[in-house]
Amino acid sequence: MSEESREVATEQAFVDRVYRQLEQSAKAAQELAREGHSRGRLGHEGGLVERDAMVFQAARRMAQLDAAHEGLVFGRLDLHPEFDPDPRYIGRIGLRDENRDSLLIDWRAPAAAVFYQATAATPQRVIRRRVLRSAGREVVGVEDELLDAEALAESGADLPIVGEGALMAQLSRARDRSMHSIVATIQAEQDQAIRAPSRGVVAISGGPGTGKTVVALHRAAYLLYTDRRRYESGGVLIVGPSGVFMRYIERVLPSLGETAVALRSLGEVVDGLRALRHDEPAVADVKGAARMAELMRRTARQQPPGSPREFRVFWRDDTIVLDRNQLGAIRRNLMSQGRRNRQLPRVPGTLLDAMWRQVRGERGRERGREAFDDEMLSSQAFLDFVAGWWPPLDATEVFGWLREPEFLARVSDGVLSAEDQRLLIKSWGDGADLSVEDVPLVDELRYAIGDVPARTDDEVELADTGLLEGGHDMQELFTVADREFAPAGRAWAPPTHKIEDDPFAHVLIDEAQDLTPMQWRMVGRRGRTATWTIVGDPAQSSWPVPEEAAAARAEALEGKQVHEFHLSTNYRNSAEIYAHAAAYAERVGLDADLPTAVRRTGTEPDVRAGISDAELEAATRAAVAEIADQVEGTIGIVVPVARRSEVNAWLASWPERADDARGARAAIDSAVPPSGDDRVVVLTGLDTKGLEFDGIVVVRPQEIEDESATGRATLYVVLTRATQLLTTLS
Secondary structure, three states, X not given: OOHHHHHHHHHHHHHHHHHHHHHHHHHXXXXXXXXXXXXXXXXXXXXXXXXXXXXXXXXXXXXXXXXXXXXXXXXXXXXXXXXXXXXXXXXXXXXXOOOOOEEEEEOOOHHHHHHHHOOOOOOOOEEEEEEEEEEOOEEEEEEEEEOOHHHHHHHOOOOOOOOOOHHHHHHOOOOOOOOOOOOOOOOHHHHHHHOOOOOOEEEEEXXXXXXXXXXXXXXXXXXXXXXXXXXXXXXXXXXXXXXXXXXXXXXXXXXXXOXXXXXXXXXXXXXXOOOOOOOOHHHHHHHHXXXXXXXXXXXXXXXXXXXXXXXXXXXXXXXXXXXXXXXXXXXXXXXXXXXXXXXXXXXXXXXXXXXXXXXXXXXXXXXXXXXXXXXXXXXXXXXXXXXXXXXXXXXXXXXXHOOOHHHHHHHOOOOOOHHHHHHHHHHHHHHOOOOOOOHHHHHHHHHHHOOOOOOOHHHHHHHHHOOEEOOEEHHHHHHHHHOOEHXXXXXXXXXXXXXXXXXXXXXXXXXXXXXXXXXXXHHHHOOOOOEEEEEEOHHXXXXXXXXXXXXXXXXXXXXXXXXXXEEOEEOOOOHHHHHHHHHHHHHHOOOOOOOEEOOOOOOOOEEEOOOOHHHHHHHHHHHXXXXXXXXXXXXXXXXXXXXXXXXXXXXXXXXXXXXXXXXXXXXXOOOOOOOOOOOEEEEEOHHHOOOOXXXXXXXXXXXXXXXXXXXXXXXXXXXXXXXEEEEEEO
């Protein structure tokens, strides 16, 4: 046997032992679940509580054990024998043996920290660090790093050093359509950010390829491990730039045994809404601006279009009129007391107060206020007026008011220019679906309008008994708020999700440099009481007014302590590719953070110029085929937005994948990467945010640069997506 084979066999024996213990732990969890179910048959409430608790704990443990199977044991530490003569094994979860002694240390545990923090400069008593490469339960290789040669010589231990080093082996592997955990190869500067204190805000910055995203995801797993009760009960919200990106990262946390997270793209942050398409850059710049908050505030205070402007009734000897001016004053008074929908229970009583003040006749005064209220509340005309004048509003319904040019012009006076209004009307025309940039606007309206208040227990009891309170029949008042109302032509029911339910225990924002001021306001509402992890690189920003976004970010994080971490090493790109991207950033004047690329391939980027439109399809096909011949993993074709349909049409006519790589077929829908064995996907520049590919073909880079005010930053991002091969077609 070779030395490596002997070492692999040694590690395999230990891994087999761990899997046997894993199976025993799984059986114990199943037994706990069975015992929990039996407690539910005890016939008393305590037994049901015990059942629920035991079954929940058992289910969580079984899910954790199931998730840990792939790469369960990945690390080994050999320390100075005087400190610890036995090796320490690091894994995705912690396990104890039959004697309750530690068998496998969870990578998030304090005892595992030295696995990531020890270096040759500061070995921290570690002589050798070993990473185990596995396929299922089989150890297929080991990668060693000798951290303290002097200590090895002093100890006289037999510790062979095998492999090229875990990091380089990991960086050289082919990419697929999912981001993978880096739990076995976390570097020291990354580990510091992962294990940072939970309080306040952890801000992780760094140039392309430094691992900001995957470090942030491992931090989420670390927080769930260190304070599970807080973060599982409060929830962890992870927000990324697109659905493509969210699908790319969705496997990382489950592979670490963590599923108690909500992964949402910016178009999915608001419950009940899902937007996939982006607006054109000029429109997006208008919708994302901070001034839109004032526009939404004004819109929320408007009277619904088509609602009644007057109410007239004859009672006894008096003609009672609520005219436009009086109704306006009542509306302003109600608005001053809080959000619009919150005032629903007050509306009938407030209108009755104003109407009673107009009763002057002797017969009316003799009957009294109570009789007046009873008669009005039993009048269908009055109830219809109340329901039409102050209906419970839904934010998407109110947002629809802005599609009318006259309405938009009235509420945007002094806020938006005529050109801004024109762009908005154009984007909202023909009943277009919501865009990603519309979602924060709807959320702004939702908070400005407020939720319809739920009845308190006392109010429900009063309604059930028919008792009067303050001269008003509570049953009738709430009937007005809850009933079907004619103007909308549909039944209305209070939403099941309340805005008070939004805050999470932890909020993680990736590609934070791209958030608009309105998106910061939207995300900030969900993290008022949360701890935060924020990931970004200002040089990659697609928002043209960074000062405005910075102010919105500061408002969202107000009062929270910020801990800054900077990552300085590019692990993604080859040095040749990143040198090309960095040269572009310097040439166009981007103030870019330029990390050091640690890996060379010997292959320079292939810059092909002078390609006409007539030649472009053939040139693209040839470039993809050449890259497909040389790499095993994914290939991205990045195109200007205006050419996406054109390139998709080309790809639809390409032959199906044959035995050779030249048949690789691309996805037709650029927003959804293909499944199965397809390796090629078509994306726009913004779609590539946070992604990486073995090879990239950039079609018409100058057009990508010219697409928007931040096109240079977008093209810089595109040029940093490839790990091995980069071709540009100019």
